[in-house]
Amino acid sequence: MLAPYISFGIFLEILKLWLKGFETIVLDIPLLFEAKMEKQTNPIIIVWVDPETQLQRLLSRDETAKEDARNRINAQMSLDSKRNKADMLIDNTVSLKDLNEQFRRLLFQVHKAFDMD
Template identity: 75%
Template sequence: MRIVGLTGGISSGKSTVSNLFKAHDIPVVDADLVARDILKKGTGGWKKVVSAFGQGILQPDGEVDGPKLGQIVFSNLEKRQFLNRLLAPYISSGIFWEILKLWLKGFKVIVLDVPLSFEAKMDRWTKPVIVVWVDPETQLQRLMLRDRMMLETG
């Protein structure tokens, strides 16, 4: 079995490349989807995050409010690093199980889509690693379109 790494910055076109693999019946394990799954209400990841960040990060239905948690961790490097350390074992385990299920189904090539592959040291498990790159101007335009933002100048 070969595990191919797929990485790239925000709005670089990684989803487009990922969809090309899927269109050719090559499965993609998306680390972002795994991370969302481990934060579902009642899971081990959910319990750790609620214990660490409090009930204030929950929606009325008890699920983690992603944007609210994002505001907390993206405005504070220490809290972001703490969250990453807290969830890393759950994400790694979730990725492992997804790959195992695909391997058991007989897939010979699996793409592992991890946005921060090198930072998370996931690149050591993949060969080759495909890096999706786009020039900064195009990247900013795509991000602003995606999030419906305006660039503030001055």
């Protein structure tokens, strides 16, 4: 199983960035909950999309068979379940411009929350 090695590599990179003075580090970990890494991250921000859009995007990105794409999606925790465990949400059913704006607002909220500590 590669998960422990991947987790170690992620934490090593986080440590390097922290030592360089970075205060905010964004991690893109699709299997965050499956890898049981959610306790080491704060806040948890989920990028959510409805299941049909998720399937269509996977099909167009990977040019894979529909059955294979469904199997890949079903092998993971559903985005709805992840959404229920998240601290914050980015809705990925909107335009790229709106998606970027959501990210900027969330990043501002995160910085503001940690500046108060």
